[in-house]
Each structure stands twice: as structure tokens, then as C-alpha cells.
Amino acid sequence: xxxxxxxxxxxxxxxxxxxxxxxxxxxxxxxxxxxxxxxxxxxxxxxxxxxxxxxxxxxxxxxxxxxxxxxxxxxxxxxxxxxxxxxxxxxxxxxxxxxxxxxxxxxxxxxxxxxx
Amino acid sequence: xxxxxxxxxxxxxxxxxxxxxxxxxxxxxxxxxxxxxxxxxxxxxxxxxxxxxxxxxxxxxxxxxxxxxxxxxxxxxxxxxxxxxxxxxxxxxxxxxxxxxxxxxxxxxxxxxxxxxxxxxxxxxxxxxxxxxxxxxxxxxxxxxxxxxxxxxxxxxxxxxxxxxxxxxxxxxxxxxxxxxxxxxxxxxxxxxxxxxxxxxxxxxxxxxxxxxxxxxxxxxxxxxxxxxxxxxxxxxxxxxxxxxxxxxxxxxxxxxxxxxxxxxxxxxxxxxxxxxxxxxxxxxxxxxxxxxxxxxxxxxxxxxxxxxxxxxxxxxxxxxxxxxxxxxxxxxxxxxxxxxxxxxxxxxxxxxxxxxxxxxxxxx
Numbered sequence: 374x375x376x377x378x379x380x381x382x383x384x385x386x387x388x389x390x391x392x393x394x395x396x397x398x399x400x401x402x403x404x405x406x407x408x409x410x411x412x413x414x415x416x417x418x419x420x421x422x423x424x425x426x427x428x429x430x431x432x433x434x435x436x437x438x439x440x441x442x443x444x445x446x447x448x449x450x451x452x453x454x455x456x457x458x459x460x461x462x463x464x465x466x467x468x469x470x471x472x473x474x475x476x477x478x479x480x481x482x483x484x485x486x487x488x489x
Numbered sequence: 490x491x492x493x494x495x496x497x498x499x500x501x502x503x504x505x506x507x508x509x510x511x512x513x514x515x516x517x518x519x520x521x522x523x524x525x526x527x528x529x530x531x532x533x534x535x536x537x538x539x540x541x542x543x544x545x546x547x548x549x550x551x552x553x554x555x556x557x558x559x560x561x562x563x564x565x566x567x568x569x570x571x572x573x574x575x576x577x578x579x580x581x582x583x584x585x586x587x588x589x590x591x592x593x594x595x596x597x598x599x600x601x602x603x604x605x606x607x608x609x610x611x612x613x614x615x616x617x618x619x620x621x622x623x624x625x626x627x628x629x630x631x632x633x634x635x636x637x638x639x640x641x642x643x644x645x646x647x648x649x650x651x652x653x654x655x656x657x658x659x660x661x662x663x664x665x666x667x668x669x670x671x672x673x674x675x676x677x678x679x680x681x682x683x684x685x686x687x688x689x690x691x692x693x694x695x696x697x698x699x700x701x702x703x704x705x706x707x708x709x710x711x712x713x714x715x716x717x718x719x720x721x722x723x724x725x726x727x728x729x730x731x732x733x734x735x736x737x738x739x740x741x742x743x744x745x746x747x748x749x750x751x752x753x754x755x756x757x758x759x760x761x762x763x764x765x766x767x768x769x770x771x772x773x774x775x776x777x778x779x780x781x782x783x784x785x786x787x788x789x790x791x792x793x794x795x796x797x798x799x800x801x802x803x804x805x806x807x808x809x810x811x812x813x814x815x816x817x818x819x820x821x822x823x824x825x826x827x828x829x830x831x832x833x834x835x836x837x838x839x840x841x842x843x844x845x846x847x848x849x850x851x852x853x854x
Contacts, residue, residue: 385499392506399510399517406521416520419742423716425519425735426742427526432697448690454603458540462615465539469622 512724519731526739529574529594531583537623541598544620546627547574547586557589558657559628560842561620565640566612567699567747570596572740573638575827576733584835585636590842591628595620595641599745605693607748609755610774613647621648621655632657632785634842638826639663639798643759646766646783646810647773653782660788660838663798663822666809668764670802673795675760677705683756691749700744706796737827767809780809787813788841790825790834797822814841 383391406413412428419426529545532552537544548554562582564570573594574582586592595617600607624633634657637645642664649656668675675683681702686694723734758765758772765771771778787810791803806813816837820830 385496385503388503389499392503392510396506396510399513402514402517406517410521413520420516420520420720421717422713423718423720424742425720425731425738427524427735427739429527429743431742432695432700432744434695434697451603452606455606458603459611459615462539462619465537465619466622469619469626472626 512721515724515726515728515731518728519735522728522732524732525571525576525736527569527571527743529571529582530577530580531574531586533574533594536593536627537620539616539619541600541604542616542620543596543598544623545570545594545596547582547592547594549586555586555589555591557591558634558842559591559593559624559630560585560634560636561624562592562594563617563635563637563641563645564595564597565638566597566600566644566751567640567745569740569743569745570594572823572827575740576736579733579827579831581826581831581835581838585839585842588839588843590634590839593620593624600693600748602693605691605749608688608750608774609644609647609758612644612751613651613773614776617644617648618652621652625655630657631655634658634660636660636838636842637662637664639822640755643755643766646780647771647778649785650771650778650780650782651773651776653784656785658786658788658842659783660790660841661803661806661813662790662826662834662838663792663795663803664789664806665759665798665802666766667802667805668759668761669767670799670805671761672799673802674702674706674797675756677702678752678756679761681705683752683760686749686753686756688750688753688757691753694747694749694752696744696746699747700742703744703797737823740827741823767805769809783810784812786841788816788838789813790816790818790837792818792820792822792825792830794820794824795822 403417407417415430416427419431422431424431531547532550533545533547534552534554535543536546546554562570562573562585564573574580577583582592582594597612597616621633621635625631632655635645635649637643637660639662642661643666645659646661646664646666649659665673665675686692723731726734757763758770766780769780771780787806789803789806789810791798791800793800795803800817804815804817807815818825818830818833820828820833824830825834
């Protein structure tokens with residue numbers, strides 16, 4: 374019996390079987406990533422919606438109730454929170470003003486010390 | 490050797506299988522590679538925080554800020570800031586910083602429920618004014634160059650009219666000033682019912698709703714089948730190219746919720762039929778905004794294929810700010826700041842920001 378020639382091109386059936394083995398590897402790579410990487414499922418889910426958005430799920434419609442005007446109590450709480458945010462800004466302004474006054478004063482003191 | 494039909498079919502099946510598998514392998518590689526998604530590309534320090542705002546100061550590779558004139562980038566508060574600092578080598582802000590400017594970016598963050606009460610005054614007279622104040626303090630400069638993109642440009646224009654003494658130069662990119670020019674995002678929002686948005690009892694407008702307005706401008710982009718088909722075609726690109734596409738896609742698809750009060754106020758003041766900027770009736774926190782105060786050099790850039798801010802509505806600034814230099818570039822709304830068309834914009838803005846001989850302030854300003 375003659376030895377098999379290593380340079381012989383694989384037959385179509387052999388190539389088909391090889392292709393099936395490659396598919397198994399690809400599938401295993403996906404399964405492996407799903408198990409190892411929690412975010413991968415999110416990324417894959419986005420890709421299945423045609424998006425390459427990374428890091429978070431593709432935005433989906435929210436139930437109408439979620440975007441409806443808030444109840445009075447929730448509304449009031451949010452208004453208080455927002456007022457605190459505005460206050461935060463005013464305090465920041467005040468702090469900047471104080472820093473500027475201190476810097477100005479330090480500058481004047483330094484100048485007076487230098488001047489005879 | 491002749492190939493029998495069955496063999497030919499199997500041959501093409503194998504080839505089809507191989508191509509599909511290669512696409513899925515490329516997708517797997519892209520989905521499992523970390524990248525610049527949702528964060529800026531250039532190293533930066535946070536120099537001021539307020540509510541969700543982070544004021545970023547770009548630094549060099551040694552972690553040091555640049556010594557040049559300070560420049561503040563203001564993005565649209567309804568999208569993520571990192572479109573201005575997308576990728577290494579594709580960062581508008583990084584390009585300006587590399588030219589020697591001391592660059593700052595306002596990252597407005599993602600609004601939550603209580604932020605639905607944010608209005609123009611909160612942004613212009615609050616966050617932006619205090620950001621500029623911080624920049625003047627940290628840089629030691631009395632004036633700051635401002636680059637506003639899209640809606641961020643509207644905020645920048647209003648700020649510059651209220652506090653002109655703090656602004657050295659103002660660059661407005663794809664910023665609509667004439668709300669009566671048909672088309673663009675304001676008209677879509679008008680048709681989708683923005684008129685009904687309550688100023689008194691505002692909602693936090695869900696991201697998906699804001700996104701739907703943008704999708705209306707690109708027919709087909711809201712069809713899952715169309716998007717999947719597009720992505721499948723794209724998977725023939727190299728992984729490197731796909732990663733760049735992914736960064737851009739992450740920006741496009743990551744629209745943030747919008748403060749309903751801000752949208753309602755902007756619609757009432759500047760929307761179709763109101764046109765407060767062109768009519769000289771703009772107000773911020775009840776204070777009239779006099780655009781005659783905008784006496785610093787102004788550059789306004791429109792994009793010829795902009796479907797979000799139609800170029801005619803952008804270029805109209807010349808009739809309300811006569812010294813404004815008008816530039817219209819080829820490309821679209823996003824492409825001119827972060828796409829291929831950006832090559833035309835970035836050097837032009839660097840030149841404008843550094844040009845000591847740019848248009849002088851109006852004598853009667």
C-alpha cells in the first residue's frame with residue numbers, strides 16, 4: 374500500500390469536517406467568555422440588537438408609568454434634593470470668593486512687606 | 490478536473506461558513522477587548538465637581554497641565570462628553586491640548602430624577618459660570634477660550650453674552666441659533682410633542698425617548714433588523730477599525746436622559762416659531778440676554794451634511810453676532826468633531842484660539 378502524500382489537498386468532505394471543528398472552537402470561545410466575563414452577555418445582547426454599545430445594555434423603552442409625572446411626595450422630595458444641589462453651587466461660589474479675597478489679601482501683605 | 494454540481498454547492502457552503510465564522514470570531518475579539526468606551530482618551534484631572542458635573546483638566550503624559558491659554562470645551566448636556574475626547578489620535582480636545590493649550594472639558598454626567606428641574610440658569614449661571622471661575626483661578630488667566638458643541642454651544646453663547654469679560658474667544662460648533670430653519674433635532678422634537686413638555690412639572694425625559702428623536706433623523710436606524718444587517722456587514726472590517734467604530738457606537742447609543750425643564754425652556758425660547766436668539770428675546774433665569782455683549786472673536790462652524798443642526802440655522806449667527814466668522818465644513822454633525830471630516834475642523838479651531846489677530850471686538854460693543 375502506498376504512503377499518503379502530505380501535500381495532497383484535503384477533500385471537500387475533509388474541509389467540511391474541519392470547518393465544523395472550527396465552528397466548535399468559535400462556539401466554545403463564546404461560551405467561555407459568557408462564563409468568565411459577566412459583561413460579555415450585555416455586550417452580546419447589544420450586538421444582537423445591532424449595537425456595539427459597550428459597558429451597558431442598549432436603551433429600551435421604559436414603562437409609561439416610569440416617565441410619568443411624579444407623585445406629590447416624590448416630587449417634593451426631588452425638589453428638595455434639587456434645592457440642595459443649587460445650594461451646593463452657592464456654597465462653592467462663596468468658597469471661591471473667600472479664596473479670592475484671601476489670595477488678594479496675601480498679595481497685598483506681601484507687597485507691603487516688600488515696599489519700604 | 491471537472492467539479493460536479495454537488496461539489497460546487499459544498500464548496501460555496503464551506504466558503505460561506507468560513508466567512509460567517511470569521512465575522513463571529515472578529516466580533517468576539519472586539520467584544521472581549523477593553524477600550525476607551527464611556528471615558529475620555531486623554532489623561533485628565535478633576536479640578537471641580539458639582540452635582541453630576543466633573544470639570545476635567547487635560548494633562549500631558551507626565552501628568553502636568555499645559556502652560557498655554559485656557560480653553561473650556563462644553564459638550565451638549567444630553568449626550569456624553571467623550572465625543573470631544575474619543576480615542577488616542579482621534580481626540581479633538583487632545584489635539585487642542587497637544588497644540589499647547591490648557592484644556593478643560595465640562596462633563597455634565599448623567600442626570601438623575603432630581604435633575605429634571607435643571608434649567609438654563611442652572612447650567613449657564615451655575616455650572617458653566619463656576620467652571621469658568623475655577624479655570625480662571627487654576628490657570629491664573631483672566632479670560633478663557635470657550636468651545637461649545639451643539640447644544641453646549643447654545644449654553645456657551647448665552648454665557649458669553651452674560652459674562653463677556655471672562656471670555657477670550659468663542660468657538661461654536663454646529664450650534665443652531667435660528668430655530669425657524671426647518672429640519673434638525675428641534676423640529677423633530679417639536680413634531681414628537683416637545684411642546685407638551687412641562688416646565689412647571691418636568692419629567693426626566695428617558696434616554697430612549699431622546700434617542701428616538703435622533704433616530705427619526707436617520708430613517709432605518711431604529712430598526713433592529715437594519716442595525717443587525719449593518720453590523721454584520723461591518724464585521725468584515727479589521728478588529729482595530731471595529732474597535733474605533735465601537736467607541737463611536739458607544740457614544741451614539743449611549744444617549745443620557747434629559748432634564749425636562751431644560752428642554753421645555755429651550756423649546757419655549759428657541760424652538761420653531763419662538764426663535765428667541767434671533768429675535769433678541771433670550772433670557773437666563775429671568776435675566777435678559779443681550780447678544781450685543783458678545784464682542785469677543787467668534788468662530789461658528791457648520792457641517793454641510795448636518796441633519797441634527799441644519800447649516801443654515803447655524804450660519805444665521807452672522808446676523809446677530811456680526812463679527813462671527815462663518816465656516817462650513819464638509820461632513821456631518823458628529824463627523825466634523827470626531828470623524829474623517831475632523832481633519833478640517835481641529836487645525837482651524839487651534840488657529841482661531843491662538844490667533845492674536847483674529848477679529849477685534851466691536852468698537853461700539
